Amino acid sequence: MFVKERQRLILEYLEKRPDIKIKELAELLHVSEPTIRRDYTELHNRGIITKIYGGAILNKGAPDKEIPFLLRANEKSVPKAIIGRKAANLVSDGMVIMLDGSTSAYHIVPYLSQLKDLIVITSGAKTAVALAEANINTYCTGGYMLIHSFSYVGEPAEKFIQGLNADILFFSCHGLDERGMMSDPAKDESNLRKAMFNSCAKKYLLCDSSKFGKTYLHNIGNVKDIDGIISEKELPENIAKLLRKKT
Secondary structure (H helix, E strand, O other): OOHHHHHHHHHHHHHHOOOOOHHHHHHHHOOOHHHHHHHHHHHHHOOOEEEEOOEEEEOOOOOHHHOOHHHHOOOOHHHHHHHHHHHHOOOOOOOEEEEOOOHHHHOOHHHOOOOOOOEEEEOEHHHHHHHHHOOOEEEEOOOEEEOOOOEEEOHHHHHHHHOOOEEEEEEEOOEEOOOOEEEEOOHHHHHHHHHHHOOEEEEEEEOOHHHEOOOOOEEEEEHHHOOEEEOOOOOOHHHHHHHHHOO
8 A cells, every 4th residue: 555545545544533542443444553653754744634642633733724635535524426427427528628726626537538529638647647547648747746735736737727728617616605706715716717718618626515605815706707617516596696697
C-alpha cells in the first residue's frame, strides 16, 4: 500500500472513529505500529491531525484549505457521485470540457469514459491522472501546485487557460450565499476559475447542499452569470429564482 493511500485511510478512520488506537490501525492496515506513528508524525507536522497518547485527533478547526485532497475527495462521496453523474449527462461525444481542480469535478471522470472523442482541460493534477487512466484526451494547465489540493494555479495556469476554448466548464466553490454569490477561501483558485469563465461557452457550478448559505472571503461571481447549478438536492428557492431570471 502506498504511503498516501495509507494516510488517506488513516484520516477516514479518524473521521469515523476519533478514539481509534494506533495498535488497531496497524492491524486494520496490515502495517507495523511504528509505520502508523511515522504517518501520524507527518500528518501532525502538516497540521492535519494532533497527536495524543496512543492516538490522534483530526483537526476539525483547521482552515478548509489545510484539509488535503485525499480526505476531501472522500467527504460526501455519495452526493458528489450524484453530482458527477448529473454533470456527465450534459456532455456529448466530441466536446471540449474544462474541469477545475475540485474534488467535485474529480467525481465526474468515471462517468465520462463511455463518451467518444472528448478533450478535457483541467487544473487538477489528480483529475488529469484519472482522465488519462480512462483513456481520455487530456490537457493539464500546469503552474504552481497547491499541495493540499493537487491543483495548479497562478499566472502560468491562467495564461494557459486564456489560450483555449471549451464547450462547457464544470467548477466548484466552498460557499453559495442567499444572494447567489459564489465564494471560496482560496484566492488563487478563485482567480483561475474566473479565467476559466472567459474560455468556456457554458458554465456549471457543482455544489453539494452543504455549501448552501455559506460565504467565504473571495467572490467568484454570481449564479446569474452562469448557465446552471448541479446539486444532489433541490436548490433553495431564492437560488432557483435567480437562475430562472436569466432564461
